[in-house]
Amino acid sequence: MPSTDASRQAATVELEHVTKVYPRTETGTPGAVNDLSLIVPAGRICVLVGPSGCGKTTSLKMVNRLIEPTSGRILIDGVDAATREVTELRRGIGYVIQSTGLFPHQTIGENVAVVPRLLGWDATRQRERTDELLQLIGLDPTRYRDRYPSQLSGGERQRVGVARALAADPPVMLMDEPFGAVDPIVRDRLQNEFLRLQEGLAKTILFVTHDIDEAIKMGDLVAVMQTGGKLAQFGPPADILADPASDFVARFVGADRGLKRLSLVRVGDLPANPAVTARPGDDVADARRRLTGSPSPYLLIVDENDRPLGWIAEDHLPATGSLQGDMASPMSPLLEPRTTLKDALSMLLDAGVQEGILVDGDGRVSGLIGLDAILAELSSPATADRARGSADRGVSS
């Protein structure tokens, strides 16, 4: 993990009656912010969500003073941002934007090292930090360090954008639709990767999106904003889904609130069914015996590290001999404990299967999650409470 000094890891961000007024135009005043007050506790992700022109990006940019508020104060760990030297303030705040804003004339390594360079780190330290971060976001430093942004895919560029924002280990990060410019599948992967990173980093993050699903997925806290720059509701996502404060919020979160709540419960919260597994080389007769006690006629073949290779049906088992890895037919989707039920449901439906394979962080099989268990959650009144419970844990801990 890159963070060594725990005291630098996060800071509380507090907006106090922040207002931004723009000169009135024919089309109204898009981007204006009206008396916005909210507190983001250290180490939490607060998502600002709302329709376009609701002032969410303006609010974000006031934190690093790309836009100066008309009135009100923004406190970072109790210090008024307006009193700090502006370049010094910005170097202490990570900034990621939708188009990544990577500099096309700098290599990936140079891009990541932008803030360390501005802070005057020596070359060795810059280099070490860059390699560490590229590793962290899953890009091999030796392959990527000297490439230019135009040589990377959209998803890789977004990752580099995040790495660059993390470079000087800022306590606060501002992310303006950071995953907006990539296709939905890549976006989903980037979101998951980022949430996994954040578990270790515990930065204070202000995150802007217009996508309510992204807000629910990413936010410990969600601030729903409405046109005119007014805060419509602020709280944990489960509360907003369970109890919208106004018609506007109810309409904005959509009629499928129940389904959306599924994205607040994780696969790890469900009891997993045991999987009957066998390794290539195991005796077939032995494997068949193991299946007899199981409700399912399928055997899961795993490699020597317990990573799943695929299914084989009891009927397809040869009469004698030993199991071969290539006997396994296509896999079920792999679910991780932190996969949301919503994602799990859509993965199972896409694959057209009844069960997903639960794997741990190393990819080892730890059980099976059935479609029926997920659907049971959907209709269960306990879901809302469970979702709220995990959100509350998130905020108070």
Add this chain to the structure above:
Amino acid sequence: MIKPGWIADNLGVIAGALVDHLVLTVLAVWCGLAISLTAALLIRRLGFLRGPLTATFGILYTIPSLALFAFLVPFTGLTLVTAEIGLIGYTLLILTRNILAGLDGIPAEIRESADGMGYSGRQRFLRVDLPLALPVIFTGLRIATVTTVGLVMVTAVIGEGGLGQLMLRGFNRQFPTMIYVGFVLIIVVALVLDVLLQLVQRLLTPWAREAR
């Protein structure tokens, strides 16, 4: 018609004219670049200057070169200064326009992310804006250079001219060899400078080469 013997006997004269031509050209383009950069920076800081300055450079550009030199002689005489004032004047429109186009063409989100990460104004200009504008600036620089190589010839009428001087003397003496030597070398100079500038541009903008 062409007398190789004359060329062999007058290599020194030809080389001198060639060097003069190069000096006149490079001096004019360098000074032009310095003035244009300053003008472009002023325009970006003080927006109201854009109209007046580009209009001035535009008018300068439309004055026929012979007329301009004739106009300047009473003030600055038959000197290098007269030649350079004219030559520099003609580079300003092309260079200023391209520098501005290069800087204006930088995507807003690049500027914003530079600001957001804590570049100061000067740091952003030197490390982000200027490098990104280089390809467009170089396009202007190449056009200005090739144009100036041709214009230097005209300064022969005020006693400068480099290779143009060689050609003028050839005309006066009805001696075609001198004309052709000057003619061919001017083309060679224009081509070589253009290729050199392209090489420098490629060295300075490796990212543009690697793209796609």
